Amino acid sequence: xxxxxxxxxxxxxxxxxxxxxxxxDAGGTLVFDPRLSFDGVGVPPSTRVFVxxxxxxxxxxxxxxxxxxxxxxxxxxxxxxxxxxxVRFRVKLVDADEHRVVAVADDIVVSEEKPEVAxxxxxxxxxxxxxLGEQAWRIAFEPNGPVLELNTRIDNIKEVAKSDAAFFALVxxxxxxxxxxxxxxxxxxxAHEDGDEWWNYWLRxxxxxxxxxxxxxxxxxxxxxxxxxxxxxxxxxxxxxRAARSDG
Amino acid sequence: xxxxxxxxxxGIEEFRGxxxxxxxxxxxxxxxxxxxxxxxxxxxxxxxxxxxxxxASKFEAAEYLAGVLADVPxxxxxxxLWSWLAxxxxxxxxxxxxxGKRRPxxxxxxxxxxxxxxxxxxxxAGPYKLYAMHGATARLLLHPxxxxxxxxxxxxxxxxxxxxNRGLIESIDLLYWDPKxxxxxxxxxxxxxxxxxxxxxxxxQQLDFNYDLYGMRAEEILRLLPSEFDPWRPxxxxxxxxxxx
Numbered sequence: 015x016x017x018x019x020x021x022x023x024x025x026x027x028x029x030x031x032x033x034x035x036x037x038x039d040a041g042g043t044l045v046f047d048p049r050l051s052f053d054g055v056g057v058p059p060s061t062r063v064f065v066x067x068x069x070x071x072x073x074x075x076x077x078x079x080x081x082x083x084x085x086x087x088x089x090x091x092x093x094x095x096x097x098x099x100x101v102r103f104r105v106k107l108v109d110a111d112e113h114r115v116v117a118v119a120d121d122i123v124v125s126e127e128k129p130e131v132a133x134x135x136x137x138x139x140x141x142x143x144x145x146l147g148e149q150a151w152r153i154a155f156e157p158n159g160p161v162l163e164l165n166t167r168i169d170n171i172k173e174v175a176k177s178d179a180a181f182f183a184l185v186x187x188x189x190x191x192x193x194x195x196x197x198x199x200x201x202x203x204x205a206h207e208d209g210d211e212w213w214n215y216w217l218r219x220x221x222x223x224x225x226x227x228x229x230x231x232x233x234x235x236x237x238x239x240x241x242x243x244x245x246x247x248x249x250x251x252x253x254x255x256r257a258a259r260s261d262g
Numbered sequence: 263x264x265x266x267x268x269x270x271x272x273g274i275e276e277f278r279g280x281x282x283x284x285x286x287x288x289x290x291x292x293x294x295x296x297x298x299x300x301x302x303x304x305x306x307x308x309x310x311x312x313x314x315x316x317x318a319s320k321f322e323a324a325e326y327l328a329g330v331l332a333d334v335p336x337x338x339x340x341x342x343l344w345s346w347l348a349x350x351x352x353x354x355x356x357x358x359x360x361x362g363k364r365r366p367x368x369x370x371x372x373x374x375x376x377x378x379x380x381x382x383x384x385x386x387a388g389p390y391k392l393y394a395m396h397g398a399t400a401r402l403l404l405h406p407x408x409x410x411x412x413x414x415x416x417x418x419x420x421x422x423x424x425x426x427n428r429g430l431i432e433s434i435d436l437l438y439w440d441p442k443x444x445x446x447x448x449x450x451x452x453x454x455x456x457x458x459x460x461x462x463x464x465x466x467q468q469l470d471f472n473y474d475l476y477g478m479r480a481e482e483i484l485r486l487l488p489s490e491f492d493p494w495r496p497x498x499x500x501x502x503x504x505x506x507x
Contacts, residue, residue, distance in 0.1 A: 064476075
């Protein structure tokens with residue numbers, strides 16, 4: 015395990031200080047409502063507050079006043095964000111005189127289906143999209159982590175993803191395997207003790223199923239097998255699938 | 263002059279088929295009926311005149327279209343309108359190549375698509391939006407001919423936080439635009455040249471950790487750049503830096 019150093023001299027703004035809700039306005043456009051707390055952040059009251067919304071290459075920025083006078087703009091429509099049910103947010107606290115970023119809470123993932131987030135970063139956010147052609151699902155690796163993309167051309171896909179036992183059995187173990195393979199064998203990442211990169215969250219989660227983490231690439235495939243097997247033993251997807259079929 | 267129209271769903275499907283038929287080898291027939299037939303396209307509620315002009319650059323096209331569309335509400339996201347315009351100016355968005363053939367690119371260059379990489383790649387709507395956002399400082403991004411994207415758009419266009427940053431785009435204009443020759447400075451996109459565009463993007467991404475670049479003016483951004491960019495700085499600014507050092 016490696017320790018990380020903070021070279022940026024930024025204050026830390028915990029994700030738990032940020033709550034963002036997504037909703038649709040009357041015209042069907044996605045709108046966000048932010049609620050921020052600056053408790054414990056330790057920045058001057060005059061510090062400027064900006065909320066940035068982004069997803070892949072799309073980006074919008076909203077001037078929300080200052081720490082002492084937090085005032086999000088009236089127009090918070092996410093018109094320039096790619097059509098998706100998932101949006102990432104970054105809260106940036108800025109010294110207005112020197113334009114220095116003094117604190118950031120990044121990678122606040124909010125989905126339309128689970129609109130409220132407080133300090134929790136989902137390991138595998140789900141995005142419903144119509145851009146998958148004939149693929150039912152795909153793991154998209156974005157700079158901030160993997161996203162499970164599901165094809166909206168499949169009837170009732172949101173309900174299927176939520177409660178269909180067959181879907182869970184066929185998709186999730188394969189998705190876990192693909193993400194861990196990407197981390198350890200493709201990107202060859204090493205885990206940090208207190209790292210807050212997406213792959214560290216994934217490795218810490220996976221280590222609950224099979225510890226310790228592999229120390230070299232040769233051990234990684236076997237370790238990934240063990241994690242997926244333990245995940246399936248815990249979740250019992252086959253038993254749930256069989257039960258669902260016999261109920262039906 | 264012609265009255266501006268917008269393609270309807272049937273017209274857009276016909277346009278897609280039209281693009282595919284050209285890719286398959288069919289000849290382009292100028293002014294196809296779908297441009298003017300009510301089955302495929304409709305006039306705008308308030309008539310707007312448009313002329314069949316030739317544009318020397320994307321900038322010239324964007325400037326002209328900004329004038330034409332000034333009173334058209336929500337023009338920038340109107341798929342039918344931009345599809346009609348691409349067809350109206352098809353000779354320029356898909357010109358005949360050196361081998362005597364047209365080779366249309368992916369559909370999203372002519373029919374706007376709303377997602378990811380494709381967003382902003384429409385050959386007329388993309389420049390129009392950049393011109394609306396940056397005005398004259400978009401000249402570097404929009405220097406190429408209408409049917410090309412060019413190195414500046416390729417390198418900057420994939421990051422919306424870069425391409426929408428007014429101060430940064432003005433900085434890039436100050437660094438790499440040659441006002442005497444009215445074109446990008448030589449070597450601005452040459453990978454081996456110190457201080458080239460890609461180096462600037464790499465440095466900007468590093469600075470972005472500590473500075474709120476989006477809220478900064480061009481001069482403030484230029485002041486943060488390391489010495490490898492000195493040969494690119496505009497002379498008056500360079501003198502200011504030298505005197506304050």
